[in-house]
Amino acid sequence: MRDTILVYDIGTTSVKTALYDFTGELLSSVQVPYKTRYFNNGWAQQDPEDYWKAAVEGTSQLLNSVGSTACQIHVISLCGHMNGALCIDENGKATYPQIIHCDTRAKSESAMIKEQFGQDMLYRRSGNRIDEYLSLPKILWIARNESESYRKTRHIINAKDYLRGKLTGIFGSTDFSDASLTGALDIHEKRWNIPLLQELGLEESHFGPILTSTEIEGTLSSESARILNLPSGIPVAAGGGDASCSTRGAMITDDHSGYACIGSSAWISLLQGAPVDDPHMRMQHFFDLDGEHVNVCGTVQSAGSALDWAKERFISDRSFEQIEEELQRREPRRPLIALPYFMGERTPHWNADARSALIGMSLTTDSLDLMGAYYESVAFALEEVMEIYEDLNLPVDTFTLLGGGAKSRYWSQMISDVLNRTITIHPFYQHATSYGASLAGAVAVGQYKSLDEAIMADRSNPSVITADAQRHERYQKNITLYKKAYRALEPLFSQLET
Numbered sequence: 001m002r003d004t005i006l007v008y009d010i011g012t013t014s015v016k017t018a019l020y021d022f023t024g025e026l027l028s029s030v031q032v033p034y035k036t037r038y039f040n041n042g043w044a045q046q047d048p049e050d051y052w053k054a055a056v057e058g059t060s061q062l063l064n065s066v067g068s069t070a071c072q073i074h075v076i077s078l079c080g081h082m083n084g085a086l087c088i089d090e091n092g093k094a095t096y097p098q099i100i101h102c103d104t105r106a107k108s109e110s111a112m113i114k115e116q117f118g119q120d121m122l123y124r125r126s127g128n129r130i131d132e133y134l135s136l137p138k139i140l141w142i143a144r145n146e147s148e149s150y151r152k153t154r155h156i157i158n159a160k161d162y163l164r165g166k167l168t169g170i171f172g173s174t175d176f177s178d179a180s181l182t183g184a185l186d187i188h189e190k191r192w193n194i195p196l197l198q199e200l201g202l203e204e205s206h207f208g209p210i211l212t213s214t215e216i217e218g219t220l221s222s223e224s225a226r227i228l229n230l231p232s233g234i235p236v237a238a239g240g241g242d243a244s245c246s247t248r249g250a251m252i253t254d255d256h257s258g259y260a261c262i263g264s265s266a267w268i269s270l271l272q273g274a275p276v277d278d279p280h281m282r283m284q285h286f287f288d289l290d291g292e293h294v295n296v297c298g299t300v301q302s303a304g305s306a307l308d309w310a311k312e313r314f315i316s317d318r319s320f321e322q323i324e325e326e327l328q329r330r331e332p333r334r335p336l337i338a339l340p341y342f343m344g345e346r347t348p349h350w351n352a353d354a355r356s357a358l359i360g361m362s363l364t365t366d367s368l369d370l371m372g373a374y375y376e377s378v379a380f381a382l383e384e385v386m387e388i389y390e391d392l393n394l395p396v397d398t399f400t401l402l403g404g405g406a407k408s409r410y411w412s413q414m415i416s417d418v419l420n421r422t423i424t425i426h427p428f429y430q431h432a433t434s435y436g437a438s439l440a441g442a443v444a445v446g447q448y449k450s451l452d453e454a455i456m457a458d459r460s461n462p463s464v465i466t467a468d469a470q471r472h473e474r475y476q477k478n479i480t481l482y483k484k485a486y487r488a489l490e491p492l493f494s495q496l497e498t
Contacts (some may be wrong), residue, residue: 002027004071005441006234008055008064009434010080010159011242012036012100012305013052017058019066019073019430020438022447024458026431027071028059037097042104042343042352045097048086048162055163059228073230076167076220077441079110079433080160082181082286085138087153087206088162092171097147098159099138102265102301102343104352106137113137113183113200119281125196127180127187127275127285127294132352133301133344136183141198156206160239168218168236172208176287177244177295179210187275187285187294208308213240213289214443214451237444240289242433243297247271247358248289249436250400250426253452258389258396260382260415261432262405263313266303268385269295270394282348289440290451295389296394298347298385303378304405306340306356310374315365327372335478337485338361338373340381347385349486353493359485375411376475379418380482386419400462402426403433409465417471418479427460 002021009016012038017297032054038044056162083101088094099105114122121179122130130136135158143150149163155172157165165171178191184207186193192207196264216235225232237243243261250259252271260268275285276296284297307320315323337359344352358373389396405411406429416423426432439454448454 002071004073005438006059006073006076007164007434007437007441008058008076008078008160008486009089009242009437010078010163012081014056015058016431016434017055017062018060018434018438019071020435024435024438024441026428026435028062028065029431029434030058030065032058032061036100040105044100044343046100048094048098048159051159052166055166056185056227057150060493063229073218073234075235075237075445077237077241077435077437077444078160078164079245080158080163082158082178082241082243083133083135083483084158085135085142086157086162087142087149088155088161088171089152090154092165095152096142096146099142100224101133103138104132104133104344106141107352109140110137113140116199117196119225122183123281125186125188125193126183128183129281129350130183131346131350133346134181134183139202153206153215155208156483157208158241162279164217164236164239165389166218167224169221169223170218173211173217173238174208175211175213175238175240176242176291177213177289180286181241181284186285190291195204203377205233211238211439212291213238213244216444235445237441239437240440241286243267243269244286244289244295245436245440246402246433247295247436248439248451248455249432249434250402251455251458253455256395256397257400258398259261259324259400259402260440262303262378262401262403262411264303264305266300266378266382266403266405267297268382268389269297270389272296272394276392276394280387282350283392284347289436298388300340300347300378300381300385302340302342303346306342306378307371309342310371314370323371324408325366326368327375328410330368332474333369334360336365336373337481338370338377338479339376339482339489340374340483345381348388351490351493353496354486354490354497355493357485357489359481376418377482379411379415380479382415383479384483395444398424400424400426402429404430406430412465413468416465416467418475420467420472421465423465425463425465427462
């Protein structure tokens with residue numbers, strides 16, 4: 001019988017349920033999808049009960065795949081998408097659907113907070129610019145527009161906190177990584193910014209205890225154990241936000257190793273000892289799983305979701321693998337520039353009004369040209385983020401690629417060429433986020449003394465992609481056009497709002 005860690009990874013499209021042993025080996029993983037509702041030109045929300053249903057179904061499938069007697073689960077850990085707002089009552093029932101990370105409905109609330117307190121002060125206190133993507137404006141939107149739901153609210157949490165509450169029966173707490181991307185945390189004092197909440201008229205009691213991700217909050221309740229067909233009493237770690245879990249899942253232990261995670265959205269992150277002074281307030285800061293180190297992160301709002309959109313509209317009769325094979329055989333053609341801003345953009349523009357555009361089409365443009373342009377657009381967006389690290393004098397000596405996008409050798413090579421750097425492909429790129437959560441669980445039950453020690457115990461061998469100098473040179477013209485296209489269209493984006 002193998003000693004294992006059970007992980008629930010709550011994503012934009014599904015819950016991944018995974019089982020790791022204490023050596024870091026992934027024994028099995030299953031994915032149960034659910035719906036995200038996109039509407040009103042920028043709204044995005046989910047039913048949190050779907051997280052629980054997907055976790056129950058995923059656990060059943062997982063146990064069937066490995067055999068219920070083949071392993072002993074010593075700890076459960078969690079990770080989930082960040083920047084959200086989930087209001088629940090005292091019994092853990094949602095009083096309003098979860099508003100997720102990419103939702104931009106709280107534009108007026110964001111503007112009001114900035115006008116009242118000043119963006120500079122808010123950035124210094126929280127490590128993040130106040131923006132409609134953060135939790136705080138979304139919470140204020142609920143208070144102002146859904147007063148009955150807000151009146152019934154006892155706690156405001158994030159996705160993985162809800163699922164942890166379903167497992168343990170303990171609701172209302174979060175961890176430092178999720179707390180630090182709300183906009184309501186004083187990142188220097190490591191506590192809720194109560195004066196800010198009071199000035200905004202928000203209930204400070206809604207913001208509960210903050211845990212370290214490697215902390216055990218409770219154990220699997222007898223009721224949930226019965227539903228999951230697991231023994232009761234299994235320790236449940238606090239877990240962390242998906243970006244923080246990805247950092248440790250990318251095996252980052254120092255301040256000069258970076259990584260990019262390519263999923264529905266994408267981000268690049270470095271681990272630092274403290275927030276970095278960025279006078280232009282382009283980067284986000286959020287706590288590491290250890291609750292001490294800080295991620296310095298730049299986010300691309302639409303990555304895989306941009307490709308999914310393009311494939312569905314332009315070339316739905318072929319798989320991504322077939323599309324990429326055809327693109328690889330195609331000779332370079334006249335530049336076609338796409339902007340991937342389907343849900344606005346974060347780093348470096350921080351413009352929720354930004355929208356996608358295609359520039360350079362002619363009567364000879366075909367569906368493959370359009371797909372290729374969107375692949376390039378995400379790579380160019382990542383290059384814009386990487387330029388900020390250079391501007392802030394933060395060296396990135398090694399660079400790892402992970403997330404579902406790393407499955408594509410074509411796209412990975414393109415990113416390497418655009419960034420002009422050697423890229424390491426994570427050995428289990430599609431599971432690095434849940435792997436990071438498993439490390440938190442292993443530390444939580446004392447298997448390792450620290451996250452660094454847990455990472456150093458891993459002996460997996462990643463693959464490496466080297467940049468092609470000629471292709472890098474060819475991409476430079478397109479990147480220049482890409483940047484000029486955004487600057488030219490920026491004044492028009494706000495006029496598109498109805």
